[in-house]
Amino acid sequence: MAVDQDFSSIPVLDYALTKDPATRPKFLDQLRYALVNVGFLYLSNPPVSQDDIDLVIDYAPKLFTISQEKKDKLLMRNSPHFLGYTRIGAEYTKGKTDQREQYDFATPYECQWTPGAPEYHKLWGPAQWHDEKDIPGFKETFLRYLAQCEELSYQFIDLIAETLGLEKDALRIFFDPATPHRAKVVRYPAISDVDSNQGVGPHFDSCFLTFLLQASPHNGLQVQNLSGEWIDVPPIPGTFVVNIGKGLEMVTYGLTRATSHQVLSPPAGSTPRYSIPFFQHIGQNLRLNEIHLNFPPDVLALREKRGVVGAADSVNYGEYGHEYSGQVSLIGRIKSHPDVAERHYPQLFQKFFPQGIKAEEGSSGGY
Ligand SMILES: O=C(O)CCC(=O)C(=O)O
């Protein structure tokens, strides 16, 4: 396979190929190419019910037409777990406000933090949901959808292990069944005269894998190729966009790429863009530089053949390695959502925003 060429589009992989022993090797080859050289791929025929996908796409705009008063009852600022609703302008990436409105949800979980335990244990807890009467059926449907994404995310991790020459379950050691996964429903309004066009600024995702459902037909998502050029990732109905987080990049010694990406606001006069990312999270109490995977030398050599990767515009999640993974996630959330940090994590807030919220240029959270 060609390993030394830069990419100008994102490969499309057909999950159905994994089902037949005759076509599975083709899928694994395409996967290895995408992991090493691109860091992004489209996945068609994913093992997630199309009916449920259609339902969550249908629910996405409805979540935002609920009254502002009701949305504000679910403000993320109420939640030490950084779960809930975020108004436009309250979130920061690379120190600039993002022009998006969103809900952060998670798979079911009760907070396990007790006094004296590491503060990052507080990051995990129950999501905030609207009353059933305000959006009938949404919670049940979305949880069913998330359970399928979760299962897909583990299947996919095993495919990655296989194609990189590891034991089939070698990457499962990073998961703790008790750690929930997170997901968002996001609305990007069209650019207006005064707004910037930063839907979400350049960033890397955390942890291992993101499964993104582009829930409306708008362009806007872009990724940076090896030379640093921004490449469009237009929506393809019936696919997920899958990308690699900083955690997976780290444990594969940079063999798989966490690719810098951003979203540009829809043009003036356009309808809003919607997206629904699912973020696969690893166990909280791991230091990733303490766990070593043995890749076959010919697989590791693909990293060198890829050539030198140019500087990306994203700078977040540099803490993987020396910090516990839960702490890395917490730092990312603190930088993205300073209003939540100020209320629930005052010491970390002071550390990362010593001048208060607006003044912190260069602070970069993620996802
Ligand atoms: O909305 C999208 O298409 C991507 C969102 C994203 O990159 C993120 O929230 O991490």
Ligand SMILES: [Fe+2]
């Ligand atoms: Fe992202």
